[in-house]
Amino acid sequence: MPPEKPVPALANFEKAFRPRSVAVIGASDDATRISGRALHYLIRAGYRGAIYPVNNRRETVQGLRAYAALADVPQTPDIALIALPSRLLEGALTECLEQGVGAAVVYAAGFAETGSDGGALQDRLAAIAAAGDIRLFGPNCLGLLHTDSGFAGTFSSAFDTALPTPGGAAIVSQSGAYGGHLAYLCEKRGIGVGYWVSTGNEAGTDVADCIHWLALQDDVSVILAYAEGVRDGETFRAALQAAHDHRKPVVFMKVGQSAAGATAAQSHTASLAGTDAVFDALCRQYGVYRAQTTQEQVDVAYAADRGRFPTGRSLGIITVSGGFGVQLCDAAERGGLDVTPLAESGRAKLRELNPMGSDNNPCDTTAGWLNDMSLITKTFDVMYSDGGYDSIIGSFTMLPDSPTYGEEIRKAIGAGTSEFLDRPTALCMEARTEVVRAYERDGFLVFDDSERAVTALSALAYFAVHFDTPVVRRDRKRTTRAPLGSDPLSEHAAQQLLTEAGIPFPASTLVTHPDDVAKAAADLGFPLVMKIVSPDIAHKTEIGGVVLAVEDEAQATAAYATVLERSTAAAPSARIEGVLLGVMCPKGVETIVGVTNDPVFGPTVMFGLGGVQAELFRDVAFRVGELDRDEALKLIREIRGYPLLTGFRGASAADIHGLADVLVAASRFAVTHANGLDSLELNPVVVLGEGHGVLALDALITVRPDPREH
Template sequence: MSAVDGLLHPRAVAVVGASERSAMAGRLTRYLRDFDGPVYPVNPNHQQVHGLPCYPSLLELPGPVDLVLVMVPAARVLAVVEEAGRAGASCAVVLSSGFAEVGADGRALQEQLVEVARRYGLRVIGPNCQGLLYRPTGLAATFTAAADGEQAPDSGIAYVGQSGALGGSFLGMAGDRGIGLTAWISVGNQADITATDAAELLVADPNVRVLACYLEELPDGARWQRLTAHAAALGKPVVVLRSGRSAAGERAVASHTGALVRAGTAFDLLTSESGAIQVDDLDELLDTAVALTAEPRPRGRRIGVITSSGGAGGLAADQAEPAGLVLPELDPATRDVLAPLIPAFGSAVNPVDVTAQVIDDAGQFGAVCDAVAASDEVDAVLVVLTTIGGEAALEVAESILRAAKRSTKPFAVAWLYSHEQIAEAGSVLRRNGISVLGTTTAALRLIAHLVPREHRRAERAVPRGLARFLDRSELTEAEGAQLLDALQVDRPRGRVVEPADAARAAREFGDEVVLKVQSPDLAHKSDVGGVLVGVPSERAGSAARDMLDTVAANAPDARIDGVLVQEVVPRGVELLVGVQGSEHGYPPVLTVGMGGTTAELNPDVVSALGPVDAERAVALLRELRGWPLLDGFRGHPRCDVDAAAAAIASISQAAAELGDELGELEINPLVVHQTGAVAADLVVRKEAP
């Protein structure tokens, strides 16, 4: 990233397309008045722009330039970028639109832009972006109206985003709350410098304490992993808002796992594992980034709730568990301190209902806050307030602030009232590092984001040469049997035969058998009539012929390798265990859930990055709603969870070893008995080259 040092610390800035006639172009030069180096407007049609001499071209500037801002029509951008390269600039910010965002012609133009820039070693932000801000050098290289007016005090928060409009909203919202961003970068189409590139630059900056990111495209997994690891090592929190999280995956997958695991799961898991925080909207992105600049942070998930309304406290109690927080019972010593401070019609349990009577006495209310915060049972304090506004609200805010300053635990406030009535009180709290939210849900989510998390992934096992099993793009179940054997995952006995030999083979496996058509083209064999269960052995031949006729009618183009005659697996608890192979630099994604043919109707699944060990596999199983079925539900015998966990761990290790060669591997079902776990069906797909 040394090539973009000129991005944040340029010796001089040139504005190509500078003008006072256009509001956007005019802002570019006007905002640069505080920059601590020369600013050169460039426009052959003007002699002067905002009191600065204007030059006809970049090649006629009176001194060197590092950063060139380009705001000309798309058709002229290539010529300007080439001129910037010839002038010795190190970075160009192409604010112009009309590139990849408008279709094929625009994409071609964007590719040409990158080619020209690379010819001169020039790095490019954009096109179709809104520029950047960097407080330490007074650089305001943007046209967003959100940069207008006096800037609030520097917060240590940096922002990187793909959407210029949302970036402007974030900047404006921060300004409204009195928060000055240290840096703000809009990367637009990411033709050259990506959001990850910009984030790496800002994480390494000593002036940045917290990084907020808005992403529309998934970044490269290896780069994202390095970025978040570097940020964690530096103690700089990363907060991420990603759009498109509900979109269908780009690749079509044939297994249940593919239907159950949404696009971007690997990114979400990797982000969480790194300690970075994902949020769901722009408000939450800003609230969380600001809260992370304050100290202290909660050590655990136990919160003490203080409220002026029993109803509001009840809402907070109901919403705490879904947010991953707990409301512990306060210790007797704390309740003894609270008892004389709260009227008899209030409550000294958690939530602590102080009633309006105590709210009217700032000193008494502060003493309640002190007592709850001092409890060893509490890691953070949430104050939930209702219809308190004006001067009374300001007094309450000041009492909360005094208590927070005396405490070693963080405070947050959910204030459920008119914004106008609490504006001054909220401003007092926010300016002093106490978050004020408009709902209890938002406040609880914020506190949950601040709690440190620990994730552990297992080390990769010794390689077992598994690549030899991926000799074709799709493996039939019979072909995958050797892979299961190598993974030490139990499977039913079986043999692939022609229909004429099915009865003879069936007699080897008992009175009844399972028949399965074997085809690399049929992942869901039962959907086309390709699975028969409990077939009497003496009827296996005729049943196999009938089954193949049905399959031929339902899937006439499917290649048929024969019929798998398989022993019947005794009933047990059915699990789905699937892994999607490494892709775009991300680790493989392991998915575990309650299985069977109806797995997609009522999904009960959890996912984790692979590989996992047996201990982590058990933890994943415990997260399932169906866990009691494994653990001896209503007097039923407990299943062999250890065997299931060993199989899950082995499959995840296989995915880690196979890396991007594996598309997906799924066992559905893995039938778990009192003793042992058996892979009753298998799908293996190699990643397309």
């Protein structure tokens, strides 16, 4: 990979995380106070840079010379830790600007989280920082640290005992308390943490900025992130792109759900596409692993930190008890790992090696190997050599902790896996911490539960696949308002726009006078569907504005009058453009294709089964931004109903590639018109037999009001 070009938006991160000098403004002599803790941590950790306490009431602070003002400090500090009340912050940050400080941390609370007055003060701090290119963290944050240099710009109680053990993990959290909790759990789990940062109210620096910079650091092996919300979709996507490009696993805990910006009453798509679902889709696009629990987040980070990723999802299982083998098989199925049978050559070797054990996958060795440890060594070798498994889980209960057998077991497993250290081997056991650490030093992943082990290995396989899968990059130039305008669009108008965009519809014509109905119907051919056309009627079926299976000219004339009458009665103020006559579509698999314009991430494509199934079962999948054919095909395969498109129970396979083309066209249309589009829905989209195409039967486009009109 070519050298990384500097990213202007990431200026002064180096000064923030690896400063050569630190000023602590408002430093207290009392190491138990918030204003004294960061200084205490810096001294205790043996920070190798210069430390300048700023306190105009004392000559020394915690044994160090104090300075009355930042201007008195003998050199310009790289970073300032500001431990002052909110009323003094503008002056302190302005002084940082005047002295050329590169980064600043504001610990104090009482800003945007408290209301408009606090929000206004926060905005002023952000403006000061921006004017001086100061990398600002906070306010209302717990700061940051870099363990290798001993830099501790934080007052978090998570570090009362010591800074984390240095390592490849990086923790980024909007919540300082959660970030501190993660650091504590990582230490307990044996995960070294090199970088830790709490972003708080994010007046200047957000989680995305931190992820982006950390993804570029050679000494980062995995990033643990926590956020309650994302404020800038483009910045966030750029950060995930950087992590993907540099093969840095990101394990994300995202909490909270909110409604999408689109109006749910106007579109099934909008009612299904909450912001949380969009975030989920973004994670899948960029290969970010979204953890559901804190334990899962730490387990996955623990596994990813080792840097060994399986090339596939095949799993070998070795146990000392058949019951544990069954348990692991069940967990593997839930985790999407394949417990494939062992090749016959391997089975023959196992039968000869251990006649009392099983000869397949999972392999139950029974307890006989305790008399001959080489059986374990040879079993691992056979499972890897002949089974070709991408990873193996060995379940050994509490035996590794045994004073009698423990050390010999570790040596035996190590000998059996020494030729296969390019792939992860996980062991399920209960043992003392020092025993577990010995196995970890030998390169093994250790878990106390089958489900946790499988989840971690499944996550590693997930990362491996995504690292090798290119991500579609958004073309930011493709945005315009025209020709959507700001007025509501009828189905006929929507179809005209979408047809030009490459989305196929059945042949149709708009009729505006009863005298023209018979000829228009005859020209199209029967059977026909007839629908009212009005920009003010989104759901035509609900008001009786649709007539199906029109078989001749007489029925067409009657249907024309019927839909007009029903529509006028149900919506007397609606603007009526006419009646749309369309050729009835052949039978196929009904699906739904939609786009919402998410307020943070922009156009987001939704795909699912058509009719009520998408809304009833929520069997839908999402992607953010413009798709290519490969990404569209992956999206189609994500829904649970995908087998219905491949020929379920003897049915003919559907035209999946034609469907992918529709998804690509819809995404391109949405990105092109992102400034004016609110939502787009094609429902149903009928997928015909393989090679016979796809037809969208109904189209709904809602537009955003033109801000220039307000």
